[in-house]
Amino acid sequence: MLDKxxxxxxxxxxxxxxxxxxxxxWTAGCAPDExxxxxxxxxxxxxxDARIRIVDEFTRRHPDIKVxxxxxxxxxxxxxxxxCAGGRCPDVLMAWDLTYAELAARGVLLDLxxxxxxxxxFAAGLKSDGIxxxxxxxxxxxxxxxxxxxxxxxxxxxxxxLFAEAGLPAPPRTWEQPWTFTEFSSAAxxxxxxxxxxxxxxxxxxxxxxxxxxxxLFAMNNGVPWSTPxxxxxxxxxxxxAFIEAVQFYADLANKHKVAPNASEVQSMSTxxxxxxxxxxxxxxGHWRYQTFIRADGLDFDVTALPVGPRRQGQPAHSDIxxxxxxxxxxxxxxxxxxxxxxxxxxxxxxxxxGESSLFVPVLQSALxxxxxxxxxxxxxxxxxxxxxxxxxxxxxxxxxxxxxVALMDRSFGPVLxxxxxxxxxxxxxxAIDEVxxxx
Numbered sequence: 001m002l003d004k005x006x007x008x009x010x011x012x013x014x015x016x017x018x019x020x021x022x023x024x025x026w027t028a029g030c031a032p033d034e035x036x037x038x039x040x041x042x043x044x045x046x047x048x049d050a051r052i053r054i055v056d057e058f059t060r061r062h063p064d065i066k067v068x069x070x071x072x073x074x075x076x077x078x079x080x081x082x083x084c085a086g087g088r089c090p091d092v093l094m095a096w097d098l099t100y101a102e103l104a105a106r107g108v109l110l111d112l113x114x115x116x117x118x119x120x121x122f123a124a125g126l127k128s129d130g131i132x133x134x135x136x137x138x139x140x141x142x143x144x145x146x147x148x149x150x151x152x153x154x155x156x157x158x159x160x161x162l163f164a165e166a167g168l169p170a171p172p173r174t175w176e177q178p179w180t181f182t183e184f185s186s187a188a189x190x191x192x193x194x195x196x197x198x199x200x201x202x203x204x205x206x207x208x209x210x211x212x213x214x215x216x217l218f219a220m221n222n223g224v225p226w227s228t229p230x231x232x233x234x235x236x237x238x239x240x241x242a243f244i245e246a247v248q249f250y251a252d253l254a255n256k257h258k259v260a261p262n263a264s265e266v267q268s269m270s271t272x273x274x275x276x277x278x279x280x281x282x283x284x285x286g287h288w289r290y291q292t293f294i295r296a297d298g299l300d301f302d303v304t305a306l307p308v309g310p311r312r313q314g315q316p317a318h319s320d321i322x323x324x325x326x327x328x329x330x331x332x333x334x335x336x337x338x339x340x341x342x343x344x345x346x347x348x349x350x351x352x353x354x355g356e357s358s359l360f361v362p363v364l365q366s367a368l369x370x371x372x373x374x375x376x377x378x379x380x381x382x383x384x385x386x387x388x389x390x391x392x393x394x395x396x397x398x399x400x401x402x403x404x405x406v407a408l409m410d411r412s413f414g415p416v417l418x419x420x421x422x423x424x425x426x427x428x429x430x431x432a433i434d435e436v437x438x439x440x
Contacts, residue, residue: 037065037337040080040090042072046291050357057353058344065337077102077403084108089329091338095146097137097323097395098402104145105400110328111143115339122343129348129364131390137321140231140398146325147346150360151390152286153319154209154217157293160300162202162281166190171304173382175392178317181222181249184307188259191281201279204259206271208285212413213320213396215250220394221317222246222309227397235434236397236405238412239427242311247416248423249309255419263418275301286322287361287386294358294379303385305392321395323363361386404436 041051048071055067070090072079077099083089089108103109116123126135126147138146158171168187172178179187188204195201207214216226224242227233237243254260261269275283276296283289284306293301305317326345328338344350351362355373362368368387377383399405412429415421 035066036068037092037334037341038068038070038090039341040070040072040093042076042094047288047359050354050359053357054345054350054353057349058341061344061349062340065340067341080108084329084331087331089331091329091332091334092341093327093329094149095138095325095327097321097325097398100138100145100325100327101140101398102400102402103327104140104143107330109145110330110332110335111145112147112328112342113144115328115335115342116144119339119343122347125347126364129366131363131365133321133393133395134323134363134390137323137395137398138325138327146327147342148323148325148363149346149350150324150354151363151393152288152322152324152361153389153393154214154284154286154306154322155319155385155389156304156306157275157283157285157289157301158304159275159278159281160302162191162278163187166281170302173304174384175305175318175388176316178221178305179307180313181218181246181307181309185249185253185257185259188253188282189257192259200258200261200265203261203274203280205253205282205284206260206274206280208271208275208283208289211417212409214284215247215413215417216243216396217306217320218250218309219243219246220320221306221312222249223311223315225394227399230395231398233397233399234437236430236437238433239430242309244423244426245311246309247413247426251417251419251423254417263414275299288359290377291359302380302382304382305385316392319389319393321393361389363390399437401436405433408432408436 039055043051052069055069059065059067080089080093080103095103095109100109134148134151135144138144138148156171160170163170168190171187191202191204192200193202219242220226222242222245224237224240227236254262261271271280271283272285272289272292274280276293276299278299293299306319308315308317326342328335328342332338346363348364348366351364351367352370352372354360355362355367355370356376358376362373367373374383377386380386408429412426416423416425
């Protein structure tokens with residue numbers, strides 16, 4: 001079940017008409033002699049506006065610090081490599097949980113422990129109000145290379161009307177008491193409708209994320225991590241029986257049970273549009289889809305946790321960490337100003353603004369449990385899926401070789417998810433990845 005993802009996990013494919021005049025093109029925005037703190041980020045238009053709101057509030061409170069937001073174009077890692085090597089590295093940059101280790105290993109990012117140790121009050125506040133797993137996801141080789149700014153883990157959106165019409169009970173309300181793979185598959189089957197010609201008129205389930213990540217997340221919920229260990233892994237567990245079973249289950253949803261669109265069908269459709277239009281009963285994705293769905297006419301939806309496999313029975317379900325953070329360039333000439341901005345965006349005020357935006361899930365408990373966050377999600381009955389999501393998340397591998405590994409995964413997972421190879425074929429992928437890990 002291959003998807004054509006866009007939005008949060010994708011990079012911005014076009015900046016469009018930028019309403020905020022302060023947004024600078026990359027080459028102009030990061031010149032070292034600019035009298036401004038440069039802040040590099042990727043965003044779609046809605047996210048862009050929310051981030052500019054944080055920038056504006058920061059500069060209102062810190063009129064002595066000028067901030068120049070720099071909107072990324074496609075190819076973020078290549079941009080950073082090119083411009084940091086040329087002495088144009090931004091002062092503050094967005095970091096992705098899966099790719100920051102490459103920058104950290106190359107010395108591009110500042111170890112924020114140097115700033116935290118000099119700011120014990122702020123550090124103590126993060127420790128008491130933050131969620132440890134999110135901060136740990138940006139810890140590499142003993143250094144803290146970013147502070148999390150939002151949680152972007154995956155869960156399930158579901159159409160309440162379609163569940164009621166099928167006579168199905170509402171799915172679980174929390175991560176602690178999830179449904180099983182069997183219960184999930186049965187519900188997807190009951191929610192799938194077809195014309196007498198065989199053409200699907202309503203899907204039980206659609207995927208809105210990268211399909212090989214989604215399959216791996218099902219494996220995680222069958223009791224096996226992606227790699228051993230998760231930080232600087234030496235082995236990827238694609239040859240583990242529990243991992244293989246879960247990936248096969250995921251692939252079978254489309255290719256065997258026909259409750260989800262297969263690879264060829266996905267090429268001609270938008271899975272978010274299917275859910276927004278009431279043509280799909282469940283959709284797997286992250287909070288970045290929330291704005292799309294609250295704007296959809298007549299869509300009455302809620303959120304629920306992912307299912308667990310037979311090897312994780314009796315345990316809570318888990319999402320992926322799925323976080324972006326804010327980092328500081330090791331070569332920045334404005335480290336103290338950059339630290340003030342990072343503190344603001346990742347601290348109580350910035351996180352409250354994030355919670356109120358309805359675009360992001362904040363990373364501080366105080367913001368997650370705030371009236372502002374609840375009001376921005378007042379249409380949801382299962383708000384705990386979001387407020388507890390960060391605490392019920394597991395990390396994906398952190399390695400400087402991640403982009404090389406993704407290229408291998410893309411080639412090997414594709415045939416499995418298309419149904420042309422069994423998931424047992426993934427056992428042959430582990431040695432190739434392990435070789436990359438030995439020589440990243």
